[in-house]
Amino acid sequence: DNDIRGCSRGSLIVLEGLDRSGKTSQCGNLLAYLQGKGFSVEAWQFPDRSTSVGKMISAYLANESQLDDRTIHLLFSANRWEKRALMENKLKSGTTLIVDRYSYSGVAFSAAKGLNIEWCKAPEVGLIAPDVVVYLDVPPEKAAERGGYGLEKYEQLDFQGKVAEHYHNLLDSSWEIVDGSQSIESVERQLKDLAMHSILTCQRGKPLTN
Numbered sequence: 001d002n003d004i005r006g007c008s009r010g011s012l013i014v015l016e017g018l019d020r021s022g023k024t025s026q027c028g029n030l031l032a033y034l035q036g037k038g039f040s041v042e043a044w045q046f047p048d049r050s051t052s053v054g055k056m057i058s059a060y061l062a063n064e065s066q067l068d069d070r071t072i073h074l075l076f077s078a079n080r081w082e083k084r085a086l087m088e089n090k091l092k093s094g095t096t097l098i099v100d101r102y103s104y105s106g107v108a109f110s111a112a113k114g115l116n117i118e119w120c121k122a123p124e125v126g127l128i129a130p131d132v133v134v135y136l137d138v139p140p141e142k143a144a145e146r147g148g149y150g151l152e153k154y155e156q157l158d159f160q161g162k163v164a165e166h167y168h169n170l171l172d173s174s175w176e177i178v179d180g181s182q183s184i185e186s187v188e189r190q191l192k193d194l195a196m197h198s199i200l201t202c203q204r205g206k207p208l209t210n
């Protein structure tokens with residue numbers, strides 16, 4: 001399949017966490033740091049609102065459209081699928097990708113609505129497997145305090161609490177849990193270390209897998 005053992009490739013670094021967990025600014029900081037080190041690196045985010053599927057998702061999140069829970073679930077997944085080929089090309093050509101949310105958001109947010117977890121996972125099968133998943137762990141109450149939520153659909157404390165529970169069910173030993181309640185600098189330092197380690201492991205020939 002996608003085994004490119006022996007070639008130097010980029011690393012797929014995924015950040016997950018609740019809304020207002022600090023992921024997005026940490027992704028930006030990590031991007032700047034790695035670029036400063038001379039690595040070929042890009043920051044991506046899902047949902048990617050620039051595509052036509054992404055625009056449907058964005059309208060849904062802004063409460064401008066209503067969609068059935070399973071329908072929006074599949075659109076979020078389709079939004080990752082439509083970027084898969086480009087993602088593979090970037091990684092194979094040596095570019096590291098820092099990705100703000102991925103399949104785990106897909107599962108945690110939809111499962112929090114009560115959808116069956118195995119059903120939620122199914123459309124994610126075959127997407128490229130991350131080399132490292134960092135969970136920025138912030139209690140929902142603390143995230144809610146951070147300047148408050150915006151107006152988007154899921155930005156409500158009770159719902160985020162359910163999302164947190166589902167994230168915790170998804171966590172396994174392959175995830176890196178970073179305590180997002182620490183200082184920004186401390187979180188940043190840990191992310192840099194995790195990213196550097198992952199990039200070097202990929203450069204040494206870790207295969208790309210689904």
Ligand code: DGP
Pocket residue numbers: 019046047061072073076077100101102103105106107109110152154155
């Ligand atoms: P963001 O642009 O990262 O703030 O994400 C927008 C919102 O959508 C946020 O509340 C998280 C949620 N979200 C992200 N990815 C998915 C997904 O795949 N499925 C569902 N149901 N929600 C998602």
Ligand code: NA
Pocket residue numbers: 019020152155
């Ligand atoms: Na958000």
Ligand code: NA
Pocket residue numbers: 023024045100
């Ligand atoms: Na974000």
